[in-house]
Amino acid sequence: MKPIRGTVALLAITLVGLSTIQAQDPLPSWNAGATKNAITTFVAKVTRAGSTDFVPVSERIATFDNDGTLWCEQPMYVQLRFALDRVKALAPQHPEWKKKDPFAKLLNTPKEEMVGVNEHELVEIIMATHAGMTTVEFEKTVANWLGTATHPKFKRPYTECVYQPMLELLAYLRGNGFKTFIVSGGGIEFMRPWTEKVYGIPPEQVVGSSGKLKFELLDGQPVLIKLPEIDFIDDKAGKPVGIQQHIGRRPIAAFGNSDGDQQMLEWTQGGNGARLMMLVHHDDAAREYEYGAKSPIGTFSDALMAEAKQKNWTVISMKKDWKTIFAFEP
Amino acid sequence: MKPIRGTVALLAITLVGLSTIQAQDPLPSWNAGATKNAITTFVAKVTRAGSTDFVPVSERIATFDNDGTLWCEQPMYVQLRFALDRVKALAPQHPEWKKKDPFAKLLNTPKEEMVGVNEHELVEIIMATHAGMTTVEFEKTVANWLGTATHPKFKRPYTECVYQPMLELLAYLRGNGFKTFIVSGGGIEFMRPWTEKVYGIPPEQVVGSSGKLKFELLDGQPVLIKLPEIDFIDDKAGKPVGIQQHIGRRPIAAFGNSDGDQQMLEWTQGGNGARLMMLVHHDDAAREYEYGAKSPIGTFSDALMAEAKQKNWTVISMKKDWKTIFAFEP
Numbered sequence: 001m002k003p004i005r006g007t008v009a010l011l012a013i014t015l016v017g018l019s020t021i022q023a024q025d026p027l028p029s030w031n032a033g034a035t036k037n038a039i040t041t042f043v044a045k046v047t048r049a050g051s052t053d054f055v056p057v058s059e060r061i062a063t064f065d066n067d068g069t070l071w072c073e074q075p076m077y078v079q080l081r082f083a084l085d086r087v088k089a090l091a092p093q094h095p096e097w098k099k100k101d102p103f104a105k106l107l108n109t110p111k112e113e114m115v116g117v118n119e120h121e122l123v124e125i126i127m128a129t130h131a132g133m134t135t136v137e138f139e140k141t142v143a144n145w146l147g148t149a150t151h152p153k154f155k156r157p158y159t160e161c162v163y164q165p166m167l168e169l170l171a172y173l174r175g176n177g178f179k180t181f182i183v184s185g186g187g188i189e190f191m192r193p194w195t196e197k198v199y200g201i202p203p204e205q206v207v208g209s210s211g212k213l214k215f216e217l218l219d220g221q222p223v224l225i226k227l228p229e230i231d232f233i234d235d236k237a238g239k240p241v242g243i244q245q246h247i248g249r250r251p252i253a254a255f256g257n258s259d260g261d262q263q264m265l266e267w268t269q270g271g272n273g274a275r276l277m278m279l280v281h282h283d284d285a286a287r288e289y290e291y292g293a294k295s296p297i298g299t300f301s302d303a304l305m306a307e308a309k310q311k312n313w314t315v316i317s318m319k320k321d322w323k324t325i326f327a328f329e330p
Numbered sequence: 331m332k333p334i335r336g337t338v339a340l341l342a343i344t345l346v347g348l349s350t351i352q353a354q355d356p357l358p359s360w361n362a363g364a365t366k367n368a369i370t371t372f373v374a375k376v377t378r379a380g381s382t383d384f385v386p387v388s389e390r391i392a393t394f395d396n397d398g399t400l401w402c403e404q405p406m407y408v409q410l411r412f413a414l415d416r417v418k419a420l421a422p423q424h425p426e427w428k429k430k431d432p433f434a435k436l437l438n439t440p441k442e443e444m445v446g447v448n449e450h451e452l453v454e455i456i457m458a459t460h461a462g463m464t465t466v467e468f469e470k471t472v473a474n475w476l477g478t479a480t481h482p483k484f485k486r487p488y489t490e491c492v493y494q495p496m497l498e499l500l501a502y503l504r505g506n507g508f509k510t511f512i513v514s515g516g517g518i519e520f521m522r523p524w525t526e527k528v529y530g531i532p533p534e535q536v537v538g539s540s541g542k543l544k545f546e547l548l549d550g551q552p553v554l555i556k557l558p559e560i561d562f563i564d565d566k567a568g569k570p571v572g573i574q575q576h577i578g579r580r581p582i583a584a585f586g587n588s589d590g591d592q593q594m595l596e597w598t599q600g601g602n603g604a605r606l607m608m609l610v611h612h613d614d615a616a617r618e619y620e621y622g623a624k625s626p627i628g629t630f631s632d633a634l635m636a637e638a639k640q641k642n643w644t645v646i647s648m649k650k651d652w653k654t655i656f657a658f659e660p
Contacts, residue, residue: 058532135574179534192578202388203578204509205534213574215567215593222593222600224574231575237545244465244543244554245561246576248522248533263545263552270552 026172029165029324035278036321038314039169042276046252047176053274057177061251063207063243063264064170066184066191068257068298069280070199072161074289075152077297079190080122082145086129094128103128123230126187131211131228134218135189138226142193156328159198163280165322166255170199173253181251183207183243185235185260189226207246209234235260240267257282258298265313277313279304284319287329356502359495359654365608366651368644369499372606376582377506383604387507391581393537393573393594394500396514396521398587398628399610400529402481402491404619407627409520410452411488412475416459424458433458453560456517461541461558464548465519468556472523486658489528493610495652496585500529503583511581513537513573515565515590519556537576539564565590570597587612588628595643607643609634614649617659 030036045053046060067073087097087106097103102121109115117125130138151161170180182191182201188208195201212227234242240263243251254261254268257280265277281300282291292300308315318325360366375383376390397403417427417436427433432451439445447455460468481491500510512521512531518538525531542557564572570593573581584591584598587610595607611630612621622630638645648655 058526061534188575188578196388204391204576206578210575213571215570215597217596222570222596224570224597240545240552240554241543245518245540246534248518248536266547266552267545267554 026175027165027168029168029322031321031323033321035314035316038276038278039172042253042274043173043176045274055252055273059249059252060173060176060178061181061247061249062173062178062253063181063183063247063251063255063268064166065256065258065261065264066182066186066208068282069255069261070162070166070182071158072151072154072163072288073298074282074291075297077186078158079186081149081158082142082190083125083129085145085149086141087125090129127211127228130187130189131226133226134223135213135226136223138189139193142190146194154326154328156326159194160328161326162198163322164324164327166280167199167327169255170201174200178253179205181205181207181243181247183234183239183254183264185209185233185238187211188234207234207242209238237263239264243267252276254278255280257300259301259304260299262304262307265311269311269313277308277311278316279308279313280316280318283317284322284325287325288318356505357495357498359498359652361651361653363651365644365646368606368608369502372583372604373503373506375604385582385603389579389582390503390506390508391511391577391579392503392508392583393511393513393577393581393585393598394496395586395588395591395594396512396516396538398612399585399591400492400496400512401488402484402493402618403628404612404621405482405627407516408488409516411479412472412520413455413459415475415479416471417455420459457541457558460517460519461556463556464553465543465556466553468519469523472520476524484656484658486656489524490658491656492528493652494654494657496610497529497657499585500531504530508583509535511535511537511573511577513564513569513584513594515539515563515568517541518564537564537572539568567593569594573597582606584608585610587630589631589634590629592634592637595641599641599643607638607641608646609638609643610646610648613647614652614655617655618648 027036045051046055048054064070067077084106087103091097091107097107102117102125105115146157146159149158150156151158154161173180180201182195182205184191186208188206188210191208192203192206195206196203210231212229212231214225214227216223216225232238232242239261250271251268252271253276254264255278256264269275269277282289282298284290291298293302357366357369375381376385378384394400397407414436417433421427421437427437432447432455435445476487476489479488480486481488484491503510510531512525512535514521516538518536518540521538522533522536525536526533540561542559542561544555544557546553546555562568562572569591580601581598582601583606584594585608586594591609599605599607612619612628614620621628623632
């Protein structure tokens, strides 16, 4: 019996510790008010045994957009910055790029973000920098790049430019039995190498856009080669599709920040019982960025704002609702 | 302090209960021998803290084929039986089928399983019976059918024709921190309505073949329509691709029974560290079925058997290694 008694003593200590933590605010970076209340009221409702809104743990699915919802997407999608850096890094192996657009115009200016590229050219850049290698090689490339690249405004690694209130929200939901998923228009293989460490979201709970893969034996070793062909675009009407294909259940809570998340929130709300739909609004030029209806990145159109109001979705004001935006703030 | 003390007492009882259970054989339907040892030795190795083979819980991924590995696939894939029954059920709404093959030849015989259909016709049957409805409608149709259909040999619902030793293996792995996934050539939406109840595997851990989906607002309500178009075939070289797209990590253990699982086992073995690859061999005509190299369903070719031997994969003999095959056995 001795080891069991020891374990019980340890558990008693742990339980006392837990009850202390629960008494603390689980969302300290959120200012008190209607937005914060919307979150805590919803969680209380769906987790209270016996309540008509109770949801079993297995069905507590919450989905989060990534760019602009969990991390900063300005002044350029991080993955595009990665692709442009890869063009530069790969240029010596591609002498033909010197005379071939879009590579030529990118390589001939120090300010690639100012160079206009059309959608077709953008796909060409993504394919040239994301395909033709194994999944293992690509994962290493992403991890290495994230280890050195920094955000131009915040002078920090991109993986530190994540929203502290959303990290708290992820942990709060998981602490209440939720399974948290990313459902992003970004590349699934670009996110998976770091989402577990940064957000606590493991690779198998990341849904995103993807390229086609091909299984091969290379010198007898099995590999998956990334092909220069789009498999799935996980954006707008693609998000409910991605959710169904990957998760196979409808979320009861969904979080986004732009027109790309509209259908995910509609799909979430369409289920029975209590639901929580929230949109992050970037209205803090001083601490982060201020953008919305007119921004080509993370467009938050007037139509989306009107739909949010009409359907009782909560719009999060970064300026008013978030006490802290980044953990590194002074 | 009172409620905490009460909880501790309860936990003490639970812990005593647990240590009793752990002393029992976790795989009682497996006969003692090399096959059972291969499982328990592998699990001991990867879970022993400090061992060179130790694998963190987050990376303990195990993938299971479904047809012929977890449930009976003879004398016909269950999903094909479902599709044929759906042809009959839907025939009144499709008077044109009376004169149109393959529907005509299926409807004009009481023994559809004897009717030869080519691959093109099979796809036509699947599309006609699996598409053109919402995902919610399809889920209900599958659940209703499984509630009434029975296996022709065992006279039991198909969801009872599951292998008891594999149910124990799934529970044993999960009890040791593994996350268990299905990776099947079968339809993902055909499996998800029942895998949690039958195998303890939730929808988000089911990987399978899929049709394309389309998000729509139908009378203002968001729905996902199943389109008559193949999205992905999760078989043979498709299995490592399905694993990467859905899970994003390489399994450390994989279980199959046919040529369709060859690449999944190769991909699993290709990673670093301890690995477990197993193939169920159907060699028990009395208790289940006996088939292999010459069977069009669940082909276990001589080449696969040779590869298993050469690469040290374990072949499970249903006859010798399984004490019980089905829970309903006398």
